[in-house]
Amino acid sequence: MTGTPQGGIISPVISNFVLDGLEKAVKRAVEPFTKSAKEEKTVQYKDENGITRKRLISTKINVIRYADDFVVFGRSRRLLLTVKKGIAKFLRERGV
Numbered sequence: 001m002t003g004t005p006q007g008g009i010i011s012p013v014i015s016n017f018v019l020d021g022l023e024k025a026v027k028r029a030v031e032p033f034t035k036s037a038k039e040e041k042t043v044q045y046k047d048e049n050g051i052t053r054k055r056l057i058s059t060k061i062n063v064i065r066y067a068d069d070f071v072v073f074g075r076s077r078r079l080l081l082t083v084k085k086g087i088a089k090f091l092r093e094r095g096v
Contacts, residue, residue, distance in 0.1 A: 015068030018094050022070060022087070023063045029086025030061060030079065 047053055061083060062073040072087070074080045 012067035016065075018096060019065060019068075019070060022065065022090060025086050025090035026061055026063050026072060026083050029083045032082070 044052055044054055060075055061079070064071045064073075072080065072083055074083060
């Protein structure tokens with residue numbers, strides 16, 4: 001009985017205020033991977049034979065917001081899972 005009704009005209013406006021800063025939170029979440037959300041990075045790993053190899057990974061992330069919705073696109077599942085944790089923290093701080 002309290003709050004703003006879903007689909008009400010003010011709902012997307014309030015959501016935009018709440019989501020302000022989401023893009024920065026996503027970029028902070030990928031900092032352990034790289035210095036920039038649009039950067040490629042070379043990582044070393046060992047293959048199944050124990051040989052050290054180098055691999056180029058892309059940490060490019062895109063955030064799309066429209067009214068009270070958002071979508072995050074990224075190159076790898078591991079990267080997106082890290083971003084998901086960052087988004088959850090961001091939303092928790094705002095009571096969402």
